[in-house]
Amino acid sequence: MTRITRRLGLALLSGISGVALSTSGVLADPMPPEKSLSALEYELLGRDDLWTYKSLDAYNEAPFLTELVEAGKLPPVGERLPAEPLVHLTDAMSDGVGEYGGVFRHVIGGRPEGWNWLAGQHQGWGGINMAVQECFTRVGPLWQVKAEDQSGPLPNLAKSWDWNDDRTELTMHLVEGIRWSDGDPFDTEDVAFWWDDNVQDDNVASRMSKNGMGEGTTMEVLDDSSFKFTFKEPQGPSRIQSLAYIQGCPGPAHILKPQHPKHNADATYDSYRTAQTADMVPPVVLGPFVPVVHRPDEIVIMRRNPYYWKVDEAGNQLPYMNEMHFKLTSWSDRTTQAVAGTGDFSNMENPGNYVEALKQSQAEDAPTKAQFGPRVLAWEIELNYSDTVGVEDEVDKELRGLFRDKDFRVALNHAIDRDAVGQSIARGPFSYPYPGGFSVGSPYYDVESTVYYPFDKAKAMEMLDALGITDTDGNGTRNLPGTGADIEIDLTYDNGEPTDKKQVDAVVSMLGDVGIRILPRAVDDLDALADSGNFNMIERRHHWLVPTRETCEYIPLSLGCPDWHPADADGNRDLFDFEVEMVDAVDLIQQTWDPAEAAAAASKIQKLWTENAYTIGLTQAPAALLINKRINNAHPGTPVFMFEWAEDGVVRERLWAASDDQLDELLEGQVPEYE
Numbered sequence: 001m002t003r004i005t006r007r008l009g010l011a012l013l014s015g016i017s018g019v020a021l022s023t024s025g026v027l028a029d030p031m032p033p034e035k036s037l038s039a040l041e042y043e044l045l046g047r048d049d050l051w052t053y054k055s056l057d058a059y060n061e062a063p064f065l066t067e068l069v070e071a072g073k074l075p076p077v078g079e080r081l082p083a084e085p086l087v088h089l090t091d092a093m094s095d096g097v098g099e100y101g102g103v104f105r106h107v108i109g110g111r112p113e114g115w116n117w118l119a120g121q122h123q124g125w126g127g128i129n130m131a132v133q134e135c136f137t138r139v140g141p142l143w144q145v146k147a148e149d150q151s152g153p154l155p156n157l158a159k160s161w162d163w164n165d166d167r168t169e170l171t172m173h174l175v176e177g178i179r180w181s182d183g184d185p186f187d188t189e190d191v192a193f194w195w196d197d198n199v200q201d202d203n204v205a206s207r208m209s210k211n212g213m214g215e216g217t218t219m220e221v222l223d224d225s226s227f228k229f230t231f232k233e234p235q236g237p238s239r240i241q242s243l244a245y246i247q248g249c250p251g252p253a254h255i256l257k258p259q260h261p262k263h264n265a266d267a268t269y270d271s272y273r274t275a276q277t278a279d280m281v282p283p284v285v286l287g288p289f290v291p292v293v294h295r296p297d298e299i300v301i302m303r304r305n306p307y308y309w310k311v312d313e314a315g316n317q318l319p320y321m322n323e324m325h326f327k328l329t330s331w332s333d334r335t336t337q338a339v340a341g342t343g344d345f346s347n348m349e350n351p352g353n354y355v356e357a358l359k360q361s362q363a364e365d366a367p368t369k370a371q372f373g374p375r376v377l378a379w380e381i382e383l384n385y386s387d388t389v390g391v392e393d394e395v396d397k398e399l400r401g402l403f404r405d406k407d408f409r410v411a412l413n414h415a416i417d418r419d420a421v422g423q424s425i426a427r428g429p430f431s432y433p434y435p436g437g438f439s440v441g442s443p444y445y446d447v448e449s450t451v452y453y454p455f456d457k458a459k460a461m462e463m464l465d466a467l468g469i470t471d472t473d474g475n476g477t478r479n480l481p482g483t484g485a486d487i488e489i490d491l492t493y494d495n496g497e498p499t500d501k502k503q504v505d506a507v508v509s510m511l512g513d514v515g516i517r518i519l520p521r522a523v524d525d526l527d528a529l530a531d532s533g534n535f536n537m538i539e540r541r542h543h544w545l546v547p548t549r550e551t552c553e554y555i556p557l558s559l560g561c562p563d564w565h566p567a568d569a570d571g572n573r574d575l576f577d578f579e580v581e582m583v584d585a586v587d588l589i590q591q592t593w594d595p596a597e598a599a600a601a602a603s604k605i606q607k608l609w610t611e612n613a614y615t616i617g618l619t620q621a622p623a624a625l626l627i628n629k630r631i632n633n634a635h636p637g638t639p640v641f642m643f644e645w646a647e648d649g650v651v652r653e654r655l656w657a658a659s660d661d662q663l664d665e666l667l668e669g670q671v672p673e674y675e
């Protein structure tokens with residue numbers, strides 16, 4: 001293994017901005033120079049160096065499981081594992097093969113909605129979804145893989161796949177003999193249920209959208225362990241990334257199929273969605289940990305899944321830890337507790353805490369280590385482009401018309417002082433202006449393709465005047481040319497995160513300075529509001545790193561997305577030409593086998609997005625990963641967010657604590673029990 005300093009993102013390497021040409025051929029403003037705060041060094045591996053699938057001579061298990069086997073409560077470990085389990089390789093572990101036992105303590109701000117992720121329910125985020133769900137492929141740990149081996153996702157439930165010659169058919173091969181946490185076999189019945197009755201069923205809000213594998217794609221089961229997608233057009237390796245978290249994660253058909261309206265005359269789509277409420281523990285999962293206790297607003301306690309299908313090279317069934325906690329408090333508390341040592345993990349993503357958290361974690365006896373990565377977090381304002389959804393009166397209608405006018409959006413850009421917005425969330429060197437599109441820390445960010453509309457109040461005023469939005473009644477707020485009303489725009493944001501509130505306050509004042517009145521509206525459930533389309537503007541953290549990850553959140557690939565361009569009940573919406581071009585560019589990324597072509601298509605998206613001010617970017621900042629020092633195998637360099645969140649990137653099934661450092665388990669000796 002060679003030691004390489006990985007600085008993902010060409011822009012980070014140069015740190016120097018390029019000069020972009022706008023469509024009119026006029027020189028657009030360059031992005032200001034960016035200086036990364038990340039100087040981590042770590043080793044990169046080949047994709048096959050991380051894990052493999054093979055049978056080992058003998059297997060070990062957590063000692064308390066052996067007692068349960070001896071008591072006849074569990075089958076022997078060899079019978080619980082697949083014939084060829086996934087084997088995590090020792091060379092890819094920074095501290096090597098681990099010791100069994102102990103507790104890993106998460107703290108999260110989310111609350112589990114329920115365990116039916118197939119129907120789109122989340123489990124509370126912050127790593128709890130990922131502790132229960134396993135997906136066909138995996139992308140989180142790709143950050144550890146060398147550039148020349150970045151040819152699509154890593155295997156997971158699917159151990160391999162192959163293409164036909166013209167690449168219109170993709171056959172996936174599952175690991176044979178994986179079992180759900182209740183011992184039931186996992187096989188293509190689960191896959192067919194995922195695809196036919198969830199992804200392809202318009203009544204189910206599946207995380208993979210209907211066209212998530214490409215428009216018109218079909219899926220056919222070949223046998224118990226293989227299934228085949230057939231595409232309308234040839235596809236490339238990126239297509240398989242859609243089968244990673246959070247889109248390609250099957251659920252237990254033996255539990256959920258009988259609850260689905262297609263298979264049960266008494267069921268409705270509502271009853272199906274809520275068939276596994278958050279208090280119904282333990283749910284049946286494929287992940288390393290199973291929720292066994294849920295005390296609302298307090299804690300979710302998980303115990304190891306005795307059927308987990310991954311081992312280390314010494315044959316030890318994973319995970320190493322016996323228990324995982326999710327304390328249910330707030331996202332800021334996650335950082336506070338990680339710094340204090342009462343939590344084991346935080347994606348530090350609230351810049352207001354950075355200075356203090358850094359100071360504290362530098363101390364010799366600090367319980368936590370902090371590692372800063374590149375700037376991956378970004379915040380933006382999203383404008384609703386529908387001329388019908390959430391339109392309540394003539395004023396809303398006129399606003400939507402304005403939002404659809406590029407000059408209006410560019411004027412908003414010029415009215416916002418992004419440096420000041422950045423300083424409002426954290427003083428110091430953390431923030432950098434965000435023009436929209438890919439975050440600077442993305443391997444796909446291309447500064448040359450980034451069109452930047454810098455703060456220029458006079459220009460903003462001039463552009464608003466030219467649009468006929470002038471202050472006709474002299475009250476300090478401009479008036480809409482059609483209805484004559486004061487221009488007042490609701491701006492919805494998440495109540496729970498001070499970082500958003502600070503930015504909203506800054507925007508209210510900056511837009512107020514050019515005669516636009518912003519009416520801030522804080523809500524508890526921003527996701528639900530965004531889904532409903534019932535807003536004019538939203539402010540939120542929204543960052544894009546990898547074009548094939550959850551693409552529907554950003555680009556109108558299917559009717560239900562993105563949130564800011566909803567279709568009406570009849571499925572109508574009026575896409576901008578540049579939106580259609582962005583969809584085409586994503587299709588190209590999904591189809592190509594040439595990384596340079598994929599990068600060029602991503603640059604095109606960056607250009608279209610920023611030039612058209614598709615969203616109004618605010619600021620972007622690095623994040624730091626905080627991990628308690630007693631935790632081993634938390635690989636140096638794990639980014640908070642890149643291909644996936646750090647909870648996936650850090651590979652939690654292989655984290656361990658030495659016996660002296662292990663914390664007492666609350667539910668020692670227990671495994672999930674099913675009726």
Ligand code: GLA
Pocket residue numbers: 125126127129331347349645647
């Ligand atoms: C939330 C948190 C992130 C991360 C993800 C994981 O969004 O804010 O830091 O933990 O959940 O899904």
